[in-house]
Amino acid sequence: MTSSMTGQQRIRIAFIAYGILGYLYLYLPVLLLMFFSFNESRAGSLPFTGFTFKWYRDLFADFLVIDAFWNSLKVAFITSILATLIGTAAAFPMVRLSFRFKEILRTIFILPIMVPGLLIGISLLIFFASWLDMSLSLGTVIIGHLVFTTPFVVLVVTARLLDFNYRLEWAAADLGATPFNTFRYVTFPLIFPGILAGTLFAFTLSLDEFIITLFTIGPESTLPMYILSQVKFGITPKINALATLLFMSSIVILVSTFFILTRRKGR
């Protein structure tokens, strides 16, 4: 660190320092949250009064959180499967055909992603509860989640199809494959990573969604609803414990997805 350093080097060091600071900024709050889940003190903060698993025991003893967790999984599972089917079916004509109104359709597809979830939630609440006089349930939550996750699947699968060389399909057809077999053995395996990415994307989005849920949910609860109700009035170390478990499991899911995708590459 002397004057012998060139300007280039100084800029380099400045940017690397900035990068390190950036990662600290992104990670420190989350790491602190996890750290204090093991703190005996109820404050969820300093001082560290002793190591404990108490908050984890509290969490698992709370039937509300278990219930909310299963509801969230149920909603995310059904949403991601349906969104994948609907979105993939829509991606094919959007990439491969040219037809009238295609641009308008494209805009309509992107709109649910661009507008705040608040709008989707409110309009569905008015539609279900006031206009149709329907009772709200996890079913209405799934519909709300489908509205905003399906367009994401369309985008992800579309991107995949644009990179797809469909002369491979002609080759298959020339060699006598039926349209179904062409899809089964050529098209599907090639776009599968894109579809899987879309499904996972929809699953995570649904799992974390809460503003649409807030408006479309009936007497049940989902995990974000539970968290909101708990943290609204301050710090609850039980929620720190929940945060730690959720973060850990999302890392496991992310890493295993990464391995699945890279193993496919190796074939």
Next chain:
Amino acid sequence: MSAASQPQIIEPAPDSTALLPAVQADSATPRSPRLLLGLLPIGVLLVGFFLVPLTIMILYSFWRAEGFEIVRSWTLENYAKFFTLPAYTKVLFRTFTISAIVTALSLVIGYPFAYFLVRYTPARWQQLFLVLVILPFWTSYLLRVYAWMSILGDKGLINQALMLTGIIAEPIRVFLYNQYAVTLVSLYLYVPFAIITLYASLEKFDFTQMHAAADLGATPWEAFRNVLLPQTKAGFITAAIFIFIPMLGEYATPTLVGGAEGALIANLVVNLFRGFQFPQGAAITFVVVLCILTLLTALQRYIRVEELYRR
């Protein structure tokens, strides 16, 4: 990610496409019009549960609520109220101000970081560095807001640290429940958005142009201003839109760290709906939607949503 995991395909020269469409008529080809049927489910979904409810919401915004009943008589009073009642205009103004500040700061903080990722991380590990930016995203959004409650709160980290070091005797309450807390926490939520979007546009930039500019006598600042910045403008605008729009509808942050002083439009709307004031809530939401649509139309040519997912 996806491009790398696809088996290698030898791309034919671009002009060879002209030779091929002869096969198109066959139903086995990928261009079969039967594919149009694939649009049916999404059509039902988005028309039935997005466009129709949206239209009904707009109708409601021109009606009146009397107690729990909706009276279907046409009126503009919901809109008039929104733009004249000081309690409403204040929240409207605050929401736009905070959203603009958060957007600008996210870009300013995110740009050097994206530059760091593109220029100063080893190419082999760049994807990993990028994933590390996205990773905190995978924790629940609400929990990331909550993390800041335990930093800024009464018994939060800052107060505890200040008290342990003897700088203050009693916890001070300036950190939480105001618009600064909303700005600070929102910033934390949206900086990764800025980084990812700006990274995508910086990554495509050919940095030899910077050397060329330097050789031709440009100072680093001039090269940045006249070469790099114009070519990454689309990335800037996309990032700005993807931060500003969700900020307008931000609910969790003001609810948890904003207090009465930091309430945003979403809080107002949720409260109105809790009080069965559907028409008033609908009118406010519709105004926000109109602002968003105007913005999107004006900046349409810069936004390439598909590009974001093409990697």
